[in-house]
Amino acid sequence: FLSLPCPPDPCCFALLWWQNAGGWVRSVRSQKEVLFLHINDGSSLENLQVVADPSLEKRDLTFGSAVEVQGKLVKSPHKMQNMELQAETIHVVGPCDIWSFPLKMKERHPLEYVRQFPHLRCRNNTLGSLLRIRSEATAGIHSFFQDNGYVHIHTPIITSNDCEGAGELFQIETSSEAKESAEKTHFFNVPAFLTVSGQLHLEVMAGAFTHVFTFGPTFRAENSQSRRHLAEFYMVEAELSFTESLQDIMQVMEDLFKTVTSTVLSKCPRDVELFHKYIAPAQKVILFSSSCRISYSEAVEILKQAPQTFVFKPEWGCDLQTEHEKYLVKHCGEVPVFVVNYPYDLKPFYMRDNEDGPQHTVAAVDLLVPGVGELCGGSLREERLPFLESRLRRLGLIDAYQWYLDLRKFGSVPHGGFGMGFERYLQYILGVDNIKDVIPFPRFSHSCLL
Ligand code: 4AD
Numbered sequence: 045f046l047s048l049p050c051p052p053d054p055c056c057f058a059l060l061w062w063q064n065a066g067g068w069v070r071s072v073r074s075q076k077e078v079l080f081l082h083i084n085d086g087s088s089l090e091n092l093q094v095v096a097d098p099s100l101e102k103r104d105l106t107f108g109s110a111v112e113v114q115g116k117l118v119k120s121p122h123k124m125q126n127m128e129l130q131a132e133t134i135h136v137v138g139p140c141d142i143w144s145f146p147l148k149m150k151e152r153h154p155l156e157y158v159r160q161f162p163h164l165r166c167r168n169n170t171l172g173s174l175l176r177i178r179s180e181a182t183a184g185i186h187s188f189f190q191d192n193g194y195v196h197i198h199t200p201i202i203t204s205n206d207c208e209g210a211g212e213l214f215q216i217e218t219s220s221e222a223k224e225s226a227e228k229t230h231f232f233n234v235p236a237f238l239t240v241s242g243q244l245h246l247e248v249m250a251g252a253f254t255h256v257f258t259f260g261p262t263f264r265a266e267n268s269q270s271r272r273h274l275a276e277f278y279m280v281e282a283e284l285s286f287t288e289s290l291q292d293i294m295q296v297m298e299d300l301f302k303t304v305t306s307t308v309l310s311k312c313p314r315d316v317e318l319f320h321k322y323i324a325p326a327q328k329v330i331l332f333s334s335s336c337r338i339s340y341s342e343a344v345e346i347l348k349q350a351p352q353t354f355v356f357k358p359e360w361g362c363d364l365q366t367e368h369e370k371y372l373v374k375h376c377g378e379v380p381v382f383v384v385n386y387p388y389d390l391k392p393f394y395m396r397d398n399e400d401g402p403q404h405t406v407a408a409v410d411l412l413v414p415g416v417g418e419l420c421g422g423s424l425r426e427e428r429l430p431f432l433e434s435r436l437r438r439l440g441l442i443d444a445y446q447w448y449l450d451l452r453k454f455g456s457v458p459h460g461g462f463g464m465g466f467e468r469y470l471q472y473i474l475g476v477d478n479i480k481d482v483i484p485f486p487r488f489s490h491s492c493l494l
């Protein structure tokens with residue numbers, strides 16, 4: 045309970061302590077001699093037990109109502125809790141119409157059910173725990189990078205480039221532009237989009253600060269109803285200068301994962317336990333005690349020799365599908381799998397040419413994890429001007445990316461980086477099946493509630 049200051053000394057627990065506590069009622073149990081309330085203020089999964097004289101009961105003191113209780117905080121005689129509040133006064137600040145309130149007392153509502161009420165589901169234990177974990181993981185990500193000497197950069201949300209070149213952009217239009225569609229003048233003079241990745245802006249900054257990171261919302265107009273895609277999701281991205289090996293990038297991915305996961309486990313053990321007990325009982329938190337590394341070409345061979353048939357036949361040069369990722373993770377023993385060196389023609393323009401052949405590849409890496417599939421995507425970047433210039437020219441992008449070529453003219457260094465999908469990270473460590481249940485307000489095709 046945030047509103048409860050800790051007594052100055054644990055020995056004082058046995059003493060009476062005057063206290064005001066505000067929260068939302070989770071349960072009301074009225075007996076002849078005593079009235080029990082459980083209230084919760086969102087600071088933890090734990091409810092505060094309020095013990096009161098039945099004369100304090102009011103008609104609008106119901107499940108879901110907001111209350112302020114004044115009383116004495118005493119050591120609880122019950123094993124399950126440290127303290128309880130002996131109420132002197134109970135004030136119902138905001139009543140709750142329990143008949144139309146979609147959440148019901150002491151019910152474990154399925155995640156699909158509460159998803160219909162994005163404005164109320166945070167009052168549910170599961171979403172409460174999730175959002176506290178999300179908050180601690182966010183702080184853990186910032187600490188990890190700051191402690192390791194990275195500079196945090198606010199990369200823009202509005203941009204004129206399509207970093208991934210996958211054509212999944214949301215174009216920005218002002219409301220007056222939308223009305224006067226005949227007269228196509230742009231607010232920014234050029235077409236502008238919601239960012240799909242902060243990478244190109246981070247590359248600019250890695251050219252001055254060496255190690256940089258960003259952690260913000262990214263947007264993809266993916267018309268997919270899958271359980272691991274959102275139209276708006278948060279991405280953690282890092283960029284490292286003076287880096288010539290993919291191994292360095294993979295090491296940062298692994299260190300980030302391990303550090304943030306141990307922070308989450310130590311800061312919110314009860315919240316994590318709720319997921320592992322009730323939502324995904326089979327889920328083991330894998331702290332990367334082991335992982336596997338294979339090349340894309342090896343992955344395709346493994347898939348071709350698989351005893352099962354796939355909907356998409358595995359062929360060198362084709363993208364790995366969800367079913368392929370799943371099989372590769374299983375084949376490697378249900379551990380995280382790094383897949384490196386993807387076909388040149390499959391990947392965006394910025395990836396570094398491996399100059400191999402006849403199966404031409406780039407220095408790319410994807411990290412696949414059990415139950416989720418792709419968690420991180422990264423690469424070494426093409427820092428050599430002639431290589432980049434000829435690739436951009438072939439793609440017809442040379443004019444748009446003059447500024448990017450400048451970075452290769454003025455003090456270019458070998459560099460690389462990666463992005464990790466924050467929601468997929470939460471899905472993985474908590475064993476949550478659907479990505480819509482690990483973000484406060486999910487946005488996906490045909491749905492933008494609130
Ligand atoms: O693999 P992606 O597309 O990589 C990039 O955008 C790079 N520019 C990042 C970089 O190198 N700085 O996306 C990175 C990660 C994916 O591995 C996945 O976890 C997540 O972002 N992701 C999504 N998460 C939820 N919904 C979507 N629609 C996602 N698309 C990608």
Ligand code: MG
Nearest residue numbers: 410418420421
């Ligand atoms: Mg990717």
